[in-house]
Amino acid sequence: MQYEIKRDGDFQYIEEGQGKPLVLLHGLFGALSNWVDVVGHFSQRYRVIIPLMPIYTLPVLNTNVKALAEFVHDFLVHKQLKDVILIGNSLGGHVTLVFVKRHAELVKAMVLTGSSGLYENAMGGSFPKREDYNFIKAKVEYTFYDPNTATKELVDEVFSIVNDKGKLVRILSLAKSAIRHNMSEDISAMRLPTCLIWGKQDNITPPEVAEEFKRLLPDSELHWIDQCGHAPMMEQPVDFNRILDDWLKRRGF
Template identity: 60%
Template sequence: MTHDLKKEKKYTYIEVGEGTPIVVLHGLMGSLSNFDSVTSYFSQQGYKVVIPMLPIYSTPLLKTGVKTFAKYLNDFLKFKKLEKVILLGNSLGGHIGLYHTKMYPENMKALVITGSSGLYENAMGESYPKRGDYEYIKKKAEDVFYDPAVATKEIVDDVYAVVNDRNKLVKTLAIAKSAIRHNMGNDLPSMHTPTCIIWGKNDNVTPPEVAQDFDKLLPDSNLYWIDKCGHAAMMERPNEFNEILHNWLKERNY
């Protein structure tokens, strides 16, 4: 990881730069380092980039879910005195961002989602690898990307460790079920927060039609595609991702 972790009270997070806050939400199998390029770039462009570590594996099982993490995020924003934020979420992080936007629209300036869950939940339930041998896990991790080489040994090792930890695996399945319960389809038409949707054209986890559905249902959204790109655009095509997002923020005067 390029950037140092800070710890205050119950919160662990990265904070780099000064200016309008961009608060980044990682996915279920994603680490904070997945956003190194976003952090480095936008912290040099007049933004304060903040990435809280979500308590995915430390929350009691019965409370493990999208709603709990959205509330945790709101508590963190209050603790840091961050107002009118731009939320950026990938995968489960996008879903948490969407639910937070539904619950606390008054604290939102804008929302950015990429490869987000929230509409297409059968992928959520099926795509998380079950316990198995290393090569099986490696193939599952590679499938997340258009270019399998992006799934480095470090990434594969992290996923392998999670799915072979019984406690973490149980929490992972609980989150997948929570995502199904918290489908956002009926909520999106009444969510007027400006939303930037950036999607890999070759996303196997949340396919392109999911992005099109988000764009149709959200009243104030713009959809952008990145070709030859899978589920984690900010990792696989960081330069294109940053350019698209920065241009959108400038168009909106954010």
Template identity: 55%
Template sequence: MTHPLRKEKNFSYIEVGEGTPIIVLHGLMGGLSNFSAVTDYFSQNGYKVIIPELPIYSMSLLQTNVKNFAKYLNKFIEFKGFDDVILLGNSLGGHIGLYHTKMYPEKVKALVITGSSGLYESAMGGGYTKRRDYEVIKKKAQDVFYDPEVATKEIVDEVYATVNDRNKLMRTLAIAKSAIRHNMSKDLPNMHTPTCIIWGKNDTVTPPEVAKEFDDLLPDSELFWIDKCGHAAMMEHPEEFNKILYSWLQKRNF
């Protein structure tokens, strides 16, 4: 199901359903449609799902970093008048969710991360020396998933266009450097927000040991695995992802 994009003030976002707000944070090259199964399921089960478009390619180059994205998210939460949200982030979106929770813990009821950066960033922003070679980019996009067929032509075309846009590529590289600078390993032990970690057992971008480290360092976390699954569990195994998350939220009375 496709949902209309709302545009208000300086924000563009999707909003569906009524209930406890779940704010979904997309990754570096992840579109809002990556979360369509999450949006449909949770908006029909007592939650308001909101997916803001993050200003990944529209902030000035000097401001393009994880910390400023977290501040932008806080402005969005204030604009919407929310005071107790659930944040759900994939890849860079997970990192932004973590950093926002570090800065504004009183605003976040619960955190959900899947394939999140924040501890291990070596795969972000690299490997674009052959960016004009479509087959190289196609292989890179397919490697994100356990099943390469999940990387549709539409997804590959979008990644190819992004890395061949000089403005977007410069920001992609700036974000990769920022992700390394904003490593969360020293912050996580002080973050007591309940956190659900859902990870693909076959994630090669942020490997399984990254998930284990998140679980070890966060004081109040639970780790769930999805088998035969790569970096974007909510796309590759949407039913299992939704079932795990819904069960965790219910158990915690969120």
């Protein structure tokens, strides 16, 4: 299903449904489409909002995790949103953690899935064979348990990104920023309810990363999805939605 991309000032986003706000944050190679099954399921009872993060449009010297967190802050203020539930995948989870450290007063709870912030085995720091389509295809397939999840459309999109010099420079800048900006000393102070939803076969942020998040976050639950890699909401959307639905209901959200 295709959702309308709304444009308001400097912001582009999807917004569907009414109710308590769920704000979804995509990862480094992610897009609004990563969350299509989540939108379809939860917009029946929640106000589901996905801002398009300015990964490729920030000034190169300011392309980092903190700048993305401030973009999210500006977006929430612009939309007059508070008591939001932030849901982040991969880099989007890392941005969620930085945002909560800086602006916890706006957040009711957070959901992390395949989140960076402690450790990640990134797709590669230099893309030495970025002009080799099969190399990029293998890198995208590595993200998932089932390589068939890496559709030609998805591989084509990543191939286009890494062969655009301006976009590649920003991708590498963000990847280095994520490695530098380790959150291990910060998250023990984050006492808001947290749901961790992890693929058992995540190669990018492996299971031990999820276990460490569970250990460090004071009010967290960890849920596993089998036969699933780094993007559970894409690869196993039914299980992802079921786990998140149950957690939201039990926590009264």
